[in-house]
Amino acid sequence: MTDIKETQGLILSNAPHIKTGDSVQKIMWLVVASLVPAAAFGVYTFGLHALVLIAASIISAVAAEALYQALLKKKISVIDGSAVITGLLIGMNVPPTAPAWMVVIGSFFGIIIVKQVFGGLGFNIFNPALGARAFMMASWPVYMTTGWVPFSGSNVLAGGVQNAAGLPQQAFDAITQATPLGALKEGPKILQEMNIGIGQLHDFLFSSSMIKSLFIGNIGGVIGETSALFLLIGGIFLLARRIITWHIPVSFIGTVGILAFAYYSAAGLSCPWMAVLFHLLSGGLMLGAFFMATDMVTSPVSAAGMVIFGVGCGAITFIIRIWGGYPEGVSYSILLMNAATPLIDRFTKPRVFGVK
Amino acid sequence: MFSGFKGGIHPPENKHVAEDKAFTNLPVPQMCYIPLSQHLGAPAKPVVEVGQTVTEGQLIAEAGGFVSANVHSPVPGKVVEIKEINTVNNRQMAVVIEAEGAFSSSAQPRQTDDWEKLAPEEILRRIREAGIVGLGGAAFPAAVKLSPPKDKKIDILIVNGSECEPYLTVDDMLMQTFPKEIIDGTRMLMKVLGVTRAIIGIENNKKKAVQALKKTLASMSIKEDIAVKALRTKYPQGAEKQLIYSLTGKQVPSGGLPMEVGVVVQNVGTIFAAREAVVFSKPLFERYITVSGKMINKPGNYKVRLGTRISDIVEECGGLKGEPAKIVIGGPMCGLSIHSLDIPVVKGTSGILFLSKDEVKTGDFSQCIRCGRCVAACPINLVPCDLGNAVEKNRYDLVEELRPLDCIMCGSCSYSCPSNRPLSHFIKLAQAWVRKQKK
Ligand code: SF4
Ligand code: SF4
Numbered sequence: 105m106t107d108i109k110e111t112q113g114l115i116l117s118n119a120p121h122i123k124t125g126d127s128v129q130k131i132m133w134l135v136v137a138s139l140v141p142a143a144a145f146g147v148y149t150f151g152l153h154a155l156v157l158i159a160a161s162i163i164s165a166v167a168a169e170a171l172y173q174a175l176l177k178k179k180i181s182v183i184d185g186s187a188v189i190t191g192l193l194i195g196m197n198v199p200p201t202a203p204a205w206m207v208v209i210g211s212f213f214g215i216i217i218v219k220q221v222f223g224g225l226g227f228n229i230f231n232p233a234l235g236a237r238a239f240m241m242a243s244w245p246v247y248m249t250t251g252w253v254p255f256s257g258s259n260v261l262a263g264g265v266q267n268a269a270g271l272p273q274q275a276f277d278a279i280t281q282a283t284p285l286g287a288l289k290e291g292p293k294i295l296q297e298m299n300i301g302i303g304q305l306h307d308f309l310f311s312s313s314m315i316k317s318l319f320i321g322n323i324g325g326v327i328g329e330t331s332a333l334f335l336l337i338g339g340i341f342l343l344a345r346r347i348i349t350w351h352i353p354v355s356f357i358g359t360v361g362i363l364a365f366a367y368y369s370a371a372g373l374s375c376p377w378m379a380v381l382f383h384l385l386s387g388g389l390m391l392g393a394f395f396m397a398t399d400m401v402t403s404p405v406s407a408a409g410m411v412i413f414g415v416g417c418g419a420i421t422f423i424i425r426i427w428g429g430y431p432e433g434v435s436y437s438i439l440l441m442n443a444a445t446p447l448i449d450r451f452t453k454p455r456v457f458g459v460k
Numbered sequence: 461m462f463s464g465f466k467g468g469i470h471p472p473e474n475k476h477v478a479e480d481k482a483f484t485n486l487p488v489p490q491m492c493y494i495p496l497s498q499h500l501g502a503p504a505k506p507v508v509e510v511g512q513t514v515t516e517g518q519l520i521a522e523a524g525g526f527v528s529a530n531v532h533s534p535v536p537g538k539v540v541e542i543k544e545i546n547t548v549n550n551r552q553m554a555v556v557i558e559a560e561g562a563f564s565s566s567a568q569p570r571q572t573d574d575w576e577k578l579a580p581e582e583i584l585r586r587i588r589e590a591g592i593v594g595l596g597g598a599a600f601p602a603a604v605k606l607s608p609p610k611d612k613k614i615d616i617l618i619v620n621g622s623e624c625e626p627y628l629t630v631d632d633m634l635m636q637t638f639p640k641e642i643i644d645g646t647r648m649l650m651k652v653l654g655v656t657r658a659i660i661g662i663e664n665n666k667k668k669a670v671q672a673l674k675k676t677l678a679s680m681s682i683k684e685d686i687a688v689k690a691l692r693t694k695y696p697q698g699a700e701k702q703l704i705y706s707l708t709g710k711q712v713p714s715g716g717l718p719m720e721v722g723v724v725v726q727n728v729g730t731i732f733a734a735r736e737a738v739v740f741s742k743p744l745f746e747r748y749i750t751v752s753g754k755m756i757n758k759p760g761n762y763k764v765r766l767g768t769r770i771s772d773i774v775e776e777c778g779g780l781k782g783e784p785a786k787i788v789i790g791g792p793m794c795g796l797s798i799h800s801l802d803i804p805v806v807k808g809t810s811g812i813l814f815l816s817k818d819e820v821k822t823g824d825f826s827q828c829i830r831c832g833r834c835v836a837a838c839p840i841n842l843v844p845c846d847l848g849n850a851v852e853k854n855r856y857d858l859v860e861e862l863r864p865l866d867c868i869m870c871g872s873c874s875y876s877c878p879s880n881r882p883l884s885h886f887i888k889l890a891q892a893w894v895r896k897q898k899k
Contacts, residue, residue: 106824107882115786115820118885120793120871121813122471122626123821128829128878181826226827226879349836405832405845454841456866457465457701458714 126347128225132185134347138338139192139395145334146327150200150253154327158195161207165191168215178224186225190214193233193396196328197388197435198240201251206244210236230442231399234435252324254280265317269307272298276308282431283324284309284386289431310378318385329388339394348398351410352417356393357384359418367426389421392434402442409445409452416441465702467839468694469872471626471793473665474819478629478752480668481760483637486776488559492534492767494520495547495554498806499593500600501527506555512539516563517743520555523588529601529807530591532743534765536561546803548789548796554804557767575738580652583738587652590737591744591807596620596631596698596727597790599808602734605726606652608719614653615722618707619646619660619731621669622691622698625791628811630750631728633761635662635669639676642728645735647684653724657685659707660728663697664690695793696870700725702839714866729810744807751777753814755784764805770812771801785817792820793871825880834873834883840866844873844883851886856893864890 109116147155169187173180182188194211214236222228241248254277267276278294279287291305308314317323321331329335342348364383368376383389388396397403397417404413417437424433441448497503504521508514514533521531534557541556575583588603608614619642623631635642646658662670673688691697691706701712703725710721718725726734729748736742745766752759757778764773770787774780788795789803790810805812834844843862850858864887873883 107885113783114797114799115822116797116799117786117821118874118882118888119795119797119869120875120884121786121788121795121797121815121820122792122875123880124469124471124833124876124878126878127880128826131831131878224827226829349832400829400831403830405830405835405843407832407836410832453843454835456714456842456863457705457840458711458716458866459863460713 128186129184131347132189134345135189135342135395136185136192138341138347139189139196139328141337142328142331142334142391143192143196145321145331146196146200149321149330150327154200156204157198157200157202157207157327158192160204161195161211162188162191164208164211165194165215168212169220172216172220173224181225184225187215190219190232190236193328194236196391197233197237197326198248199251200253200327202247206240206247210240213239226401228401229445230439231396231402234396234439234442237435238439252281252283252286254324264322266311266313267308268311268313269304271295271300271304271308274298275300279305279308281324284314284318284382285425285431286324288425306373306379310373310375310382312378315378315381315385318382323386326388329391332385332390335390335394339390342394342398348394349407349410351407352398352403352414353393355411355414356397356417356421357389359415360384360389360422363419363422367422383422383425387425387432388434392417392421392438396435397438397441402445404445404448404452406449406452406454408454409448412448412452413441413445416444464692464694464697464706465839466841467837467872468696468702469837469875470693471695471875473693474626474752475629475632475665477627477754478750478759478761479632481629481633483633483748483761483763486762486764486768486773488535488563488765489768489772490559491769492537492557492559492765493545493554493769493802493804494531494534494557494767495545495552495804495806496521496531497552498531498599498766498808499529500598501525501529501604503552504528504531506542506553508539508555510539510542513537513561514539514557515561517745519743520557523591523601527601527604529593530589530743531555532591532745533557534745534767535559536563546800547806548798548803548809572739573741575648575651575735578738580654583648583652586738586741587734590734590742592730592734592737593744593807594727595729595733595747595807595810597794597808597810599806602726602730605724606649608724612719613722614719614724615655615657616708616724617646617650617653617655617658618704618718618723618725619658619728620698620700620703620725621660621662621666621673621728622703623666624663624693624695624698625793625795625810626695627752627813628750628791629752630748630761630810632666632669634728634732634748635666636672638732639672640680641735642731643673643676643680643682643686645731646686647682648735648738649726649731650684658687660686660688661691661697661703661707662688663693665693695872696839696868699839699868699870701868714863747805747807747809749805749809750811751814752811753784753788754816754819755781755814757781766806767804769802769804770798773805773812774801774814780814782816784814785822786815786820788813788815793875794869821880823880825877825882827879828881829879831878833876833878837872837876839870839872840868842867842887844887845881847890848881848883848886851889856890859890860894860897862890864894867891
């Protein structure tokens with residue numbers, strides 16, 4: 105499609121005659137670049153299999169897109185990098201010991217069913233990577249929710265989590281087998297059997313040693329979510345490069361923080377700030393808020409819409425974490441808000457200049 | 461102070477190409493091609509015949525209505541033809557004059573009149589007679605803008621020196637070179653409008669112009685309240701509605717004119733020309749322009765006679781460095797691309813850009829990825845992506861509630877779109893559809 109023609113060697117087109125240097129392709133590849141530090145850290149901490157998973161998901165996402173477009177005789181657009189992002193995000197969203205065939209199927213599902221069937225880049229309603237994640241979660245829940253790498257060990261950047269609250273060794277071992285959010289959800293049950301109160305679990309999870317592990321990334325979790333530090337580096341890069349705006353990440357993360365503060369204050373925790381930090385740094389919040397909720401296609405177009413979207417994501421995330429059936433709610437919250445996006449767009453049309 | 465309007469963009473300014481280049485007079489062309497419709501409104505009606513001899517500045521076509529403008533001969537010479545020619549935006553009738561004989565304005569010392577002794581009506585009459593139109597690009601007859609209906613009370617004259625289009629430096633140079641004349645002209649127009657307040661708004665990337673005007677203002681002892689205000693450099697700071705908002709905090713109502721909030725806006729170039737028209741009885745037959753872009757050998761700011769063809773200008777500006785990819789009349793955001801060098805400079809021509817391939821947008825457009833950049837960029841708060849998608853899919857039933865008529869065609873949306881979508885063009889189609897529907 106073009107509105108440009110050439111006459112006597114001169115280009116004729118409508119104004120404007122200049123344009124921003126950011127093309128779709130450039131934007132997508134910059135997003136890929138911004139995810140590399142966190143993905144590389146995941147590979148570093150979880151080992152070669154993590155690399156196999158990421159590679160398998162990227163290759164199959166690209167292959168799925170090319171294949172689909174070739175079969176339907178459409179223009180093959182994998183060079184735009186959007187399928188690479190989807191593949192990379194799928195790889196980063198599975199536990200480090202998941203089977204490779206699973207991410208291959210997941211990538212095909214994400215690209216073909218969630219993205220291409222709706223019309224391809226720009227027309228899909230749901231974030232393809234998150235659609236794939238939900239699909240894998242429903243199909244292979246065991247692979248998706250177990251096989252965490254225990255976080256009592258240490259890696260080159262961070263020592264193991266200390267048993268700050270003085271939990272019995274047996275309880276400490278059991279709890280650190282899961283993800284931190286899993287421990288928050290399942291911990292009370294495990295500890296009850298040992299006649300230990302929830303206060304001690306909180307003391308452990310909301311300790312400074314725990315927060316440090318969460319920040320640097322020495323915890324159990326899916327491949328790409330563990331290091332808040334590296335995710336923040338990528339996120340700040342995207343903000344600085346103006347690929348994304350602050351609206352979604354800040355409102356998303358801010359809402360989780362405010363709700364955590366309110367909830368733990370009401371619960372009588374002496375230092376709710378540590379609980380707030382725990383919630384902000386754990387799970388896929390950084391990954392989701394900076395890289396998945398900000399997916400342009402599936403989030404609102406106006407600033408006001410983005411803020412509502414972010415607040416909605418944050419609220420749903422926190423509700424699922426505390427009261428829901430899953431330990432973690434970031435991906436479902438984003439998917440739910442994806443579904444609400446057309447509605448949000450409708451009701452957040454900016455007030456036109458000069459109209460009362 | 462207001463931080464300015466919402467939205468907008470920061471395209472590379474590229475002003476350095478012609479910046480600080482003092483004005484050079486381009487030689488008078490042998491042949492002048494003077495279109496009869498160089499302004500908004502009805503075309504002027506020719507009052508000369510083929511074969512007739514004309515003097516420099518002689519009326520050759522008179523205004524064809526209230527919203528119209530007189531046209532004068534830029535050169536002394538002979539009318540050789542009255543025919544249809546290609547102009548920037550259309551094919552239209554033009555008077556072709558071959559230069560010969562003596563130049564009065566360059567040869568004789570000009571007679572000067574003190575405008576302060578003239579009645580406002582007389583000043584206005586001279587401006588109308590001289591065929592002055594908005595020189596910022598819109599070419600709206602100045603006298604019409606300066607005579608608002610009696611029931612509209614005007615209290616501020618805003619002088620537009622923002623020159624927010626990339627590349628263009630002609631207004632900047634005008635303010636640096638003639639600060640006294642511009643302030644004097646401002647005072648003159650204040651008298652016409654009967655206002656006591658004027659604000660000269662200039663983007664803060666033109667520090668020298670701001671300083672020149674401020675210094676001159678301080679050195680003159682005048683009774684009127686004239687302020688020089690530096691504005692944030694942001695496109696489209698010079699769009700009337702945005703400029704008024706940035707300077708006064710007032711929003712011109714949708715579909716309305718600046719006078720509805722008590723404001724009249726005139727461009728610095730227009731003010732300069734209006735003053736010359738009144739003080740020197742000089743009709744508008746020449747103007748200042750910027751010639752720029754990577755492909756011209758001598759970019760700069762020039763004074764040219766109207767009717768000079770682009771080809772003559774290329775020659776006088778040292779020729780081209782190579783084949784330009786695009787030639788644009790006006791600025792790169794709102795200007796028009798042309799394919800022929802035979803097109804003449806008219807009253808509304810603020811610049812001519814000879815752009816290389818790497819300076820212009822090229823390539824196909826693709827589907828919208830909903831990035832929202834166009835929404836963030838739109839100074840009017842429209843949702844350009846929705847408008848573009850509706851027009852592309854021929855869903856004109858959806859466009860009206862998206863208010864395409866509020867669009868000021870600034871092009872910020874198209875500029876920002878990573879999918880290269882010609883959004884403002886789509887919106888123009890939507891506008892045409894809505895206008896047709898309303899009839
Ligand atoms: S929609 Fe119109 S006013 Fe808004 S940015 Fe585009 S061209 Fe400018
Ligand atoms: S800038 Fe282009 S791609 Fe982005 S939302 Fe607007 S039309 Fe769509």
